[in-house]
Amino acid sequence: MTAAVFFGCTFIAFGPAIALFLFTIAREPLRVIFLIAGAFFWLVSLLLSSLVWFISVQISNKESAAQQKGLLIFGVVLSVLLQETFRFAYYKLLKKANEGLLTLSQEETMPISIRQLAYVSGLGFGFMSGAFSVVNILADSAGPGTVGIHGDSQHYFLSSAFMTMAIILLHMFWGVVFFDACEKQRWWAVGAVVISHLLVSCLTFQNPEYVASLVPTYVILFLMGVWAFYSAGGSLRNLKLCLTCKDKDLLLANHRPR
């Protein structure tokens, strides 16, 4: 509960995401706009799922703790499904906008490709999701208090930060895979994304046992990362070329006059 905890957890949670934003998105106005639009779509999905949960709580038995917990779990599952639905809706909207633009301009190059849109929208979802999950916790961590004084886990802040980082990156990977799957009409891949999202959320149900929830989440993160890398067109060869600075396309891109 010091500045160290606050800054540490903030950077753990948002570090990779902010770095990605600064290095790849901040300079392109169109990408920033689509990022914020993605965040907006996530927000709307959250609103709808909160509405349903709220109504269900109002008509339920407020004293029964088990029922409340059950309703919460139902809320989580519903929220995940709604998020993925809104991801699909965003995909459709972007496709329409892109097609419209393409027919208007009759050029082959669109100002922004569907892959970039996938990345940017996934990151937008991730930012908003991470922010809503963790910002209040971070604000509390800057204030006075003792963690776990009543017997709860002492690693609350740290585990929240790590979980948030995983979620943000996962959203980005899910976005890439999802859009790619929709482009290629591979519905099993879409289903896999939804199922992995559900899995990650359900893993958090075990939560004071952080080993049981964080480790599998990071495993899934890694796997989704690899899948997203391959579906975005990456390969081992590309990776090697990029890391040894021999990738001509990348070098050319960096030297392109802006």
Add this chain to the structure above:
Amino acid sequence: MANNAEDIENNMQNQQEANRSPDSTQKPQETGVPRARSRGGSAAGAGAGTGGGGDSGGGGGGNGTGPEQNGQPPAAPTPRVVEREEEEEDEELTLKYGAKHVIMLFVPVTLCMVVVVATIKSVSFYTQNDGQRLIYTPFPEDTDTVGQRALNSILNATIMITVIIVMTLVLVMLYKYRCYKVIQGWLFLSSLLLLFFFSYIYLKEVFKTYNLAMDYITLAIIIWNFGVVGMMCIHWKGPLRLQQAYLIMISALMALVFIKYLPEWTAWLILAVISVYDLLAVLCPKGPLRILVETAQERNEPIFPALIYSSTMVWLVNMADTDRPNRNSTEAASPQQEPQEAPVASPVPSSPSQDDGGFTQSWVSQQEHRLGPLQSTEETRREIQQMPSARPPVEEDDEERGVKLGLGDFIFYSMLVGKASATASGDWNTTLACFVAILIGLCLTLLLLAIFKKALPALPISIFFGLVFYFATDNLVRPFMDKLALHQFYI
């Protein structure tokens, strides 16, 4: 509301492009010029606009840049193709430049909101209820019953909006009867008060919060320098970034004053009513905004620009304006802000007991009315005056044409977000939600403008989204997220 301006110019430029296309087909040797025009046009299009599509016609014709008549139907299919290519290229460029200009608006709006939220969260002065109220909102909200409270807030909002309408009409009258000096004087006085007095109070409260000792002499020097440089930057000349920074700062100060002195329900009601008023004033034929624009058009002179944030320096060299001194032909909105505020910052200093009440009220009234129609109109007029033919071709100005946004928009956006962070128990989630909602509203407004090519107000969509998200997040999302955070479930 000056967003109208931007958009209008956008539209104007597009119209001009469309006007030019037939030309290019007829006179092949001129193809180069229309292309340059279109490029500059698109960029400029995304810049500050003018009121009403009619202006573009008038402006273009007045500048003699080309046939305003859309006549000369293309004689053959080939010319049609050329036209279409140009139009598409224009569309594409419009989109690219449009995105850039949207971002040029996102950044200052975000900065202003960040300043307001940071102040609200750290300096408790602006969230304290000292029992003081503005004279425009005389009914208290700490009443016994909910019904009484609702009634009081409705009355407050009614009084406030009436004041705004009256002030706007007064300004229109003053403008109609050519009392330019009065307007200019008022505006100058108002910004003087804002830059010196409110910033002094702000600094004082910040020092109190952080328990910093400061002697009056140092404070006087700081405030004096801050104020004088601010007056120079805003009303005369100054580095662009400094001017932008000052405009953002005074918008933030104004928003903070509103957040402090408007009780909760009144504030939300006022926001809603102001958006509706903005919509009506801009779109109705008898709205004050329209009247102002038409008057200015008849006289063929620029309307006083209100406080407007501009992302580029605008040098108005060819402004036909016999009444004003030359200094008015300098940048962005600056000098012309005064005329706006002047009539409004009227007699009030003699007002009641509250220590900063008097100035506050005058400010409020002036700010209120300023949000009125004028912003877009000034912009529009100025942009018309700046039509390409009045200056050398604008190829080099692509990147430099900026966007303008009225400070009233800044103020109300920041006020919404600040109020959300001050009063919402959901704290940061609500603030974030309102922030994203406002940005998306701004984006949509600019998009609508590009589509409809007509004057549209900037407040309604953003404020509507902001209000919806505020109430929804505070009442629905907050309990859900709290429960989730309690169990550490992640969605």
